[in-house]
Amino acid sequence: MTIIARRLAGHLARGIVMILVVATITFFIVRSIPGDPVAANVQKLIEQGMSAEAAQQATRVLYGFQPQGSLWDQYLDYMTGLLTFDLGQSITHAGAPVTGVLAEAAKWTVLPVLAGTLLSFLVGIILGVYAAIKRTGKLGDVLAISGSLLHGVPQYVLGLLLSAIFATLIPILPADGPVDILYEPGFNAGYLASLFDHAVLPVATYALAAYGGWILAMKSSVVTVLGDDFILAAELRGMKRSIIFRYIARNAILPLFTILALSLGLLLGGAVFIERIFNYPGLGLLLIESITMRDYALMGGAFLIITVAIIVANIVADLFYSVIDPRVRSGEEVSA
């Protein structure tokens, strides 16, 4: 435990420094993005029928939310706020705290991506083992080809295909947001069913897009383990096939757990295209909206939350590996 505690302390210290560095870089990059949001807002209001004079006035009030002072002053304010988890106020969301806006969007990203990732992981590793064991047979070929195919198709193509098939050609599933507003929120059957219905296509897209990677990685890992001496010894000892299978799976899955932890770190980044296709109002869409509107506080907050998630995932992955691999736990060097 001492080794793990020491590792954790080191990771946390490095993580905090990294977050501060990334926050600083993000702050300046975000504010260097070209484009005049004020002029754009005036034009937008004019297109909506407002007179030019009124549009300018309305925009002036709206952008009163913008942080004042020099860039350096704004930076100091931003970093001070960061220490108290205050990321400032959003312009597009009428001065709402950025943390609240991000939290609202995060749940619509995390849950579907988490569900899709775990589903693809489970299916991928199970079929990956079969693909490795049956690699000389037809089943192995079919599984390997399915993995290669789906690994090569971009997420947004899968999303568009699923949407076209199941929401337009055979309209049995919705592709228009996270839940039907007609159902009263709560633990009632209609509402839960609506949530589930609306989640099917995005979750399926995430799952199908990630499945290829998992099955190929698991197959490769299992093939490597199959050649290890302890498997040969087990076979020579006449162990049951089911026990040998468990040996193989346990040893082959270790590196995949690390990848899984890192994948979960990317959850908060969302999948912009998937969220756009299915009108899922998560962090990906929020990020695009904030960039379009040059909502600096929201943009900075969105980038920061993604960064923090990745750093945390790295720490978790490392600690997790320490826990599941006895060699790491004991401080022994392990070759990658």
Place this chain on the structure above:
Amino acid sequence: MKRLAAVVALLGLASATAACSGGGTTNTSGSGGGGGGGLFTTIDVTRPGLDASGPANPWAPKGNSFQGYNAMKLGWVKNHLTDPNQFYPGIAAKWEIAPDNSSITIHLQPNGKWSDGKPVVAEDVRTSIGLAYTTGSTAFAITPGAAGAAAEVTVVDDKTVKVTQDMSNPSMKFARGVMDTWVVPAHVWGSILPANFWDTLKTSRGDGADAEKAREEILALGQKVLAFAPPKDVSAGPFVLERVNPGEALLLKNKNFYNAANVAPDQVKFLNYNGNEQIWNYLSAGKLDHSGFVAAPADVMNRIKQAPGSNTIKGFSPVAVGMAFNQSKKPYDNVHVRRGLAYLIDRDQVTKVASPEGGTPAVTTSGIHQKPAQEWIGAELAALEPYKHDLAKAEAEFKEAGLQKKDGKWTLADGSPWKVTMNAPSGFSDWISAQENIKSQLIEAGVDAEVVTVADYPVYLEELSAGKYDVGFWLMALGPAPYDIFQRLYGVSNGWSNVAGKVKHSAPGKSGNWMGGPEEIDVEGVGKVNPGELTAELNAASAEDAKPIMAKLARTANQDLPAIQLWDYVNTQFTNTARFTGWPEQDSDLLRLTAGVWIQLGMIKAKQ
């Protein structure tokens, strides 16, 4: 497989739990009586999208107040072709505008009630006007000397309010500015305004440090107004916001609405969107009862038209799109080059490619949309140069400008290459299609051309304003008020600023002057014209006084061509007749208002 099923079930439950945490537990049963028209499904294309955490606040940039549904104004501006002061009733049942435009007296709906049962009274209007001052727009500007600003707001009785105009800088649009006011309940919103608000407002109208401080205080209140979130939506409109999630908003019928008996739908569902393609899909699937116009390629438009019940209604839209020049750059400083391009570009073809459903080719380039142009300048319109597609005339104009044609290609006067570089923001598919078509036409006529797509609209506007482009697209002819029409050509972007009735001209490249046209133009048959000053005169001119000024400006724009008017937009609305009837007629002025206004006026009926 059992384990897998368990995991899936757990994930489903987790998802439900998280989503439930943000929702309320209100009853979905309709609160309104009568009608029984069911669910009306629509989309608000003029807004940036729903915001689940947004307030029911008409001033919030991304709130959940929907014009004509749960958000009400004193009256609904008709956008009449020539008269800015015509309205449909809203909170106000009737109104009287003084003959000299010095005041408007508003009589509220006698049976008007808020959704919580309290009557709509004059004090609600006064409070709403106070709130409007804090966002400082239209008649309630606090900028000293602003055109058309209100001077006094007087509660005459419980149902009557009188608002007078500051006649030191009057505007024809004063009454419009007043009637265009959001009205919210004083018993919900009143706490935002401090007790001394009206005294502060009085002080702000003076000069000196105290006045400046008062103005700052009032504008600071604006931020509170924009962010204010009433705990519950209290509406005087036909509907009340029940709840909203990130994908949809639900409004229920307001039984206290003064015309509730004629409001057909029990519920209204607003769908969210984050791109045109989602609206296309909704329309193709026949999901929407109504949607405003969204540009769509021909195949998508055909798909939409094939949906059962699909229908479009078309009418006047007071906007045109122009190909605008940066006259600080050669050869666009030469009017013959601009005229040559006007002759060379076939506007019919451009419109057919870029906006067949949403535009009609401009019959000439006058700065005014074709339809109000008939009303404003009448016979003068026929006297303007139509710039019909004519390659010979284009060639003659280019030669007049000193351009040279070598081996079938036009070069600048000194023989150096000439390439027309057009810029458009990414995502503006109709503009990009138009520019691509123009490029093809130019190249065919020997003028080298290219289209450069810019990252997005904010970048486009910033770079346009900084004078980086030679040629860009620019919205113009924004009616119906005459001043609004011409300030797009002869306003800030071309050097003229109009502050408190005083017109100043900035040199090209300064203070947003990217068009860089001449300050004075010699117009054939008219004489020397300062178009910026003439435009400013339109602010206070009566309709009759405005007509000769409009004629002069149309001639100036037609001769000098700061922009080539390409097509006039057409207001195209998508409706679906499968569930509701009673839609506005083709060309109805109601098309410039939301379907919520149609519903509250009692037009929309459930299909039997």
